[in-house]
Amino acid sequence: MLLALSLAHATAGFDLLERATAAVAGASVPGLLHASMQPDGVRGAVVLSTCNRLEVYLDVASEAADGAAQTLVGALAQRIDMPAESLWPSVGRFESEAAAQHLFAVAAGLDSLVVGEDEIAGQVQRAFTAAQSAGASTAELDQLFQRAASTSRQVRRSAGWDGTQTSVVHLALELVSTRVPELAQARVLLVGTGAHARTAVRALASRGIRDVTVYSTTGRAPEFAERHGLVAAPNGPGALRDAVTASDVVIACTSRTELGRAELDLDARTAPLLLIDLGLPHIIDPALGNLPGVSLLDLATIGRHADLPGLGRNVVAESLVGDAVVRYKADADAGPAVTALRRHVGAVLEEEIARARSRAVDDDEAARTEAALRHLAGVLLHEPSLRAREAAAQGDLHEFVAGLQSVLGVEVTGA
Known part of the structure; x- marks a missing residue:
C-alpha cells in the first residue's frame, strides 16, 4: 500500500516546521531515504523536504504501515527533542488513494502557501529523481510520481498559472508594495540562484522592477545574471555586506548563505531596508527585523496574508486533481x-x-x-x-x- 506522512505549514505551523526541517537539513538525501526504509515492511520511499513541508511517501506492506509510521514519526520527534505523542497531532497521514490525492494536490500547487506556486512541481520531481538514483523507488512509487507530474502540468495549463502571479515571491511583493510606494524604482538584491530565485526574477519583472542585483556564494551569479538580464554582485570578503548596503529590498532564497548582523552596515544607510526571507530554516536572522530602519518579512508573516484575492482555492484545478x-x-x-x-x-x-x-x-x-x-x-x-x-x-x-x-x-x- 501507499502511505504518506506529512508535516506541512498548514497543519504544523512554521515554528515546528522550521525545527523539523532544521533537524534533517544536515542529512544527505540518500541518508534520509535509507532511514525512511529502515522500518520492517517498507519497500520504497521518496522524501520531499521544502520550506513549506517535510513529507515521506512509502511503498509499504499493509500490515506494516502502522509500525512504519510510528517508527518514522518517533525518529523525527527524537531529532527535534519532543515527545512523539506531541508531534503526532501535526502529522498528516494518508493511505492508498488518499496518499495519491495528497501528492497530486501538492505537486499541482494546491496545498502550497500560495495556491498555484510553481516551485513545488520541480521540488517534487527532484525528490522522485533522487529516490530513483538511490534505488529507493519502486514500480508503485514510479507510477504515483509520474502521474503526479502529469497532473501538475495539466492543472497549470488549465488554470493559466505561469508562476508570476502564483508564488510566495509575488505575495511578498504585494505586501512590500504597501511599504515601498515606488517599488518599481527600488534597488533589489537577490541572494541565491536556484528555483526560488528564478521565480523571483519573473515576479519582479511583472512589477516593472528592473534594478536587480544577484549575489551567490557558489560563483553562479554572473551566469545567472547574464541569462536573466541582471547585475552580478562580486563574490568575496565583504561583498554581501556592500551589496546589502546598496539595496532597498533584499530577497534571500538560498540555504547556502546566512544573513546576520555582520552583513548590515546601518551607519552607511540613509533609506529604510526591507528584508524578505523565503527560507526555512531562516536564512536571515529574525533579530534583524528589530533594528531601526529595518523591516523583515518571513514565511510565517507572508503566510498570514496568503488569502489575498486571486491567491485562493481554484475549483477547476481541484476538480482536475480529483x-x-x-x-x-x-x-x-x-x-x-x-x-x-x-x-x-x-x-x-x-x-x-x-x-x-x-x-x-x-x-x-x-x-x-x-x-x-x-x-x-x-x-x-x-x-x-x-x-x-x-x-x-x-x-x-x-x-x-x-x-x-x-x-x-x-x-x-x-x-
Whole structure:
C-alpha cells in the first residue's frame, strides 16, 4: 500500500516546521531515504523536504504501515527533542488513494502557501529523481510520481498559472508594495540562484522592477545574471555586506548563505531596508527585523496574508486533481486483471515465436516473424487493457474479470 506522512505549514505551523526541517537539513538525501526504509515492511520511499513541508511517501506492506509510521514519526520527534505523542497531532497521514490525492494536490500547487506556486512541481520531481538514483523507488512509487507530474502540468495549463502571479515571491511583493510606494524604482538584491530565485526574477519583472542585483556564494551569479538580464554582485570578503548596503529590498532564497548582523552596515544607510526571507530554516536572522530602519518579512508573516484575492482555492484545478485520482485508482484496481491477461497472452506468444523459429528458413525470416507476432500481441492487448481500466473506473471490474475467466480461462488474483 501507499502511505504518506506529512508535516506541512498548514497543519504544523512554521515554528515546528522550521525545527523539523532544521533537524534533517544536515542529512544527505540518500541518508534520509535509507532511514525512511529502515522500518520492517517498507519497500520504497521518496522524501520531499521544502520550506513549506517535510513529507515521506512509502511503498509499504499493509500490515506494516502502522509500525512504519510510528517508527518514522518517533525518529523525527527524537531529532527535534519532543515527545512523539506531541508531534503526532501535526502529522498528516494518508493511505492508498488518499496518499495519491495528497501528492497530486501538492505537486499541482494546491496545498502550497500560495495556491498555484510553481516551485513545488520541480521540488517534487527532484525528490522522485533522487529516490530513483538511490534505488529507493519502486514500480508503485514510479507510477504515483509520474502521474503526479502529469497532473501538475495539466492543472497549470488549465488554470493559466505561469508562476508570476502564483508564488510566495509575488505575495511578498504585494505586501512590500504597501511599504515601498515606488517599488518599481527600488534597488533589489537577490541572494541565491536556484528555483526560488528564478521565480523571483519573473515576479519582479511583472512589477516593472528592473534594478536587480544577484549575489551567490557558489560563483553562479554572473551566469545567472547574464541569462536573466541582471547585475552580478562580486563574490568575496565583504561583498554581501556592500551589496546589502546598496539595496532597498533584499530577497534571500538560498540555504547556502546566512544573513546576520555582520552583513548590515546601518551607519552607511540613509533609506529604510526591507528584508524578505523565503527560507526555512531562516536564512536571515529574525533579530534583524528589530533594528531601526529595518523591516523583515518571513514565511510565517507572508503566510498570514496568503488569502489575498486571486491567491485562493481554484475549483477547476481541484476538480482536475480529483479526476486524476480516479484514473490512478482505476489503473491500480485494473492492474491485476491486466497483468493476468498480459501474462496469458505472453505465454501463448512465446510458444508461437518458438514454433515460428523452428520453421523459419533463416534468422532474418525468424526475426521478422517474431517482430510481427509481438506487434500483433501488443495491438490485441491494447483495447482490453483500456476496457479493464474503464470497468474499474465504473465499478464493473468484476464483470471484466469474470469475462477473462469465462472466455480465456484466465484466473485473476488480487482484483
